Amino acid sequence: MRPSQAAFPATRFRRVRQSDALRRLVRENELSVNDLIWPVFVRDGEGQEEPVPSMPGVMRRSVDLIAKAATEAQALGIPAICLFPYTDPSLKTEDCAEAWNPDNLSNRAIRAIKQAAPDIAVMTDVALDPYNINGHDGFVVDGEIVNDETVEALVKMTLAQADAGADIIGPSDMMDGRIGAMRAALEKAGHSRVTIMSYAAKYASAFYGPFRDAVGASGALKGDKKTYQMDPGNSDEALRLIERDLTEGADMVMIKPGMPYLDICRRVKDTFGAPTYAYQVSGEYAMVQAAAQNGWIDGEKVMLESLMAFRRAGCDGVLTYFAPTVARILQG
Numbered sequence: 001m002r003p004s005q006a007a008f009p010a011t012r013f014r015r016v017r018q019s020d021a022l023r024r025l026v027r028e029n030e031l032s033v034n035d036l037i038w039p040v041f042v043r044d045g046e047g048q049e050e051p052v053p054s055m056p057g058v059m060r061r062s063v064d065l066i067a068k069a070a071t072e073a074q075a076l077g078i079p080a081i082c083l084f085p086y087t088d089p090s091l092k093t094e095d096c097a098e099a100w101n102p103d104n105l106s107n108r109a110i111r112a113i114k115q116a117a118p119d120i121a122v123m124t125d126v127a128l129d130p131y132n133i134n135g136h137d138g139f140v141v142d143g144e145i146v147n148d149e150t151v152e153a154l155v156k157m158t159l160a161q162a163d164a165g166a167d168i169i170g171p172s173d174m175m176d177g178r179i180g181a182m183r184a185a186l187e188k189a190g191h192s193r194v195t196i197m198s199y200a201a202k203y204a205s206a207f208y209g210p211f212r213d214a215v216g217a218s219g220a221l222k223g224d225k226k227t228y229q230m231d232p233g234n235s236d237e238a239l240r241l242i243e244r245d246l247t248e249g250a251d252m253v254m255i256k257p258g259m260p261y262l263d264i265c266r267r268v269k270d271t272f273g274a275p276t277y278a279y280q281v282s283g284e285y286a287m288v289q290a291a292a293q294n295g296w297i298d299g300e301k302v303m304l305e306s307l308m309a310f311r312r313a314g315c316d317g318v319l320t321y322f323a324p325t326v327a328r329i330l331q332g
């Protein structure tokens with residue numbers, strides 16, 4: 001597109017900005033409740049709700065209260081909720097067997113949500129880090145994060161989640177070949193309706209810090225995730241990964257983190273036109289909340305502006321811890 005316009009004063013850009021009515025009329029992008037996916041943290045127990053200190057306003061909730069939160073999210077019109085477990089350290093092992101336990105925290109939460117709020121889509125996380133004694137997304141053998149053995153475990157985890165009723169499988173592990181393996185296993189097991197939102201372009205980012213506190217993984221992680229997550233300097237590689245995951249059977253693709261990687265979102269949407277999502281991660285959320293708490297920014301306005309940026313960059317939706325707050329504002 002090459003916009004053309006007459007010279008000043010025939011063209012005055014301020015004409016269409018002069019009133020709220022005209023501004024609304026020429027607005028190119030809208031933020032709607034339909035664009036929101038709400039990531040939530042699950043803990044054990046009953047009637048338990050505890051704040052995550054590095055993410056003001058975010059809670060870890062027991063399964064019963066997650067089901068209640070999902071019911072509220074459904075009433076607000078939020079289309080999807082995404083589960084992350086805070087796993088008891090005693091359940092973290094080298095073989096990560098808790099990851100595919102049909103009765104693990106996540107799988108119990110899926111079932112509870114499907115019963116309490118059947119119309120909200122339930123998204124899961126597929127990676128071994130919540131269950132791994134060394135905090136990595138894959139098995140560690142002699143200091144190396146091994147790929148193919150990890151993919152086999154991720155497939156077992158995926159099937160357990162699908163059996164529990166998950167609507168959207170969210171592989172966040174960044175192993176090679178996992179989307180094809182998961183898709184084939186889902187088809188074979190009769191789960192052909194289960195969708196996959198691939199964390200296709202996930203960067204090795206410092207913006208995940210508060211999340212690791214929230215799921216209790218900060219202390220566990222030995223080393224870093226640079227051998228499987230992407231180098232922040234790369235952009236073409238993101239397109240290759242997205243294409244790979246789409247051709248292996250991903251229904252939707254995700255870029256993560258969000259705001260520092262809006263250029264990637266735009267390239268991905270323009271290149272593939274596939275359903276594209278960004279994850280506004282914990283560090284992005286924490287920065288907004290911290291500055292707002294200090295009175296340095298207007299938190300609500302910055303939140304809405306940051307979410308509009310994802311729409312402008314071509315995203316069809318965004319995973320955001322702000323989801324219920326935004327939904328309430330959008331509902332007016």
Ligand SMILES: NCC(=O)CCC(=O)O
Binds near residue numbers: 207210
């Ligand atoms: N798989 C989820 C993450 O790795 C982190 C998300 C966040 O920082 O919010």
